[in-house]
Amino acid sequence: MATKRTKEILALLDEHYTREYKCYLNHENPGQLLIATILSAQCTDARVNVVTKDLFQKYPSMEAFANADLNELEQDIKPTGFYHNKAKNILGCARKIMDTYHGEVPSRLEDLITLPGVGRKTANVIRGNIFHEPSIVVDTHVKRISRRLRLTKEEDPVKIEMDLMKVLPKDHWILYNIQIITFGRQICFARGPKCEECFLTKYCKERRK
Numbered sequence: 001m002a003t004k005r006t007k008e009i010l011a012l013l014d015e016h017y018t019r020e021y022k023c024y025l026n027h028e029n030p031g032q033l034l035i036a037t038i039l040s041a042q043c044t045d046a047r048v049n050v051v052t053k054d055l056f057q058k059y060p061s062m063e064a065f066a067n068a069d070l071n072e073l074e075q076d077i078k079p080t081g082f083y084h085n086k087a088k089n090i091l092g093c094a095r096k097i098m099d100t101y102h103g104e105v106p107s108r109l110e111d112l113i114t115l116p117g118v119g120r121k122t123a124n125v126i127r128g129n130i131f132h133e134p135s136i137v138v139d140t141h142v143k144r145i146s147r148r149l150r151l152t153k154e155e156d157p158v159k160i161e162m163d164l165m166k167v168l169p170k171d172h173w174i175l176y177n178i179q180i181i182t183f184g185r186q187i188c189f190a191r192g193p194k195c196e197e198c199f200l201t202k203y204c205k206e207r208r209k
């Protein structure tokens with residue numbers, strides 16, 4: 001249940017940032033978002049978008065990814081880093097989606113997390129962006145800033161997700177991630193946050209004097 005304090009934080013986020021659902025990873029269908037999200041681990045969204053521009057032309061369907069040559073796929077995604085694992089997971093995901101889900105990305109969390117390389121974070125990205133199911137994505141910005149705002153004390157992403165599910169109203173679960181990413185990129189950096197420009201100082205335990 002959202003407290004007065006939490007509601008005030010959300011109202012300020014709503015005041016400063018969009019209430020529109022938007023995704024920072026370019027995609028045209030659920031399969032492309034799934035692959036872009038796998039590629040985004042330890043990589044910036046901007047770099048993933050550069051790589052996927054050519055990648056999605058070369059492999060225009062889930063079937064094309066399922067039939068990809070592993071070594072070639074590794075080279076195609078190399079600029080995103082950790083490319084051995086990512087290529088293996090993309091291939092594994094595509095094959096399982098073709099074999100088990102008739103080529104369609106499943107919508108249920110329980111099914112999504114059975115796909116190779118798909119944890120709760122990726123599953124929640126898909127559920128929120130594609131199926132508009134209330135879900136909280138705990139990425140590096142959400143983790144850092146939720147702790148600074150004392151919405152959680154946890155370090156573990158799954159525990160943070162559970163805490164946020166308790167304190168945020170459901171209609172803000174998807175929005176919170178979108179707004180916090182913008183806040184983290186523009187003001188509340190990991191190192192050297194611009195506290196002098198921050199509109200949430202009152203709620204923060206780490207504001208710089």
Ligand code: SF4
Pocket residue numbers: 148149187188189193194195198199200201204205206207208
């Ligand atoms: S006061 Fe500084 S550290 Fe705290 S939320 Fe604002 S920018 Fe981040």
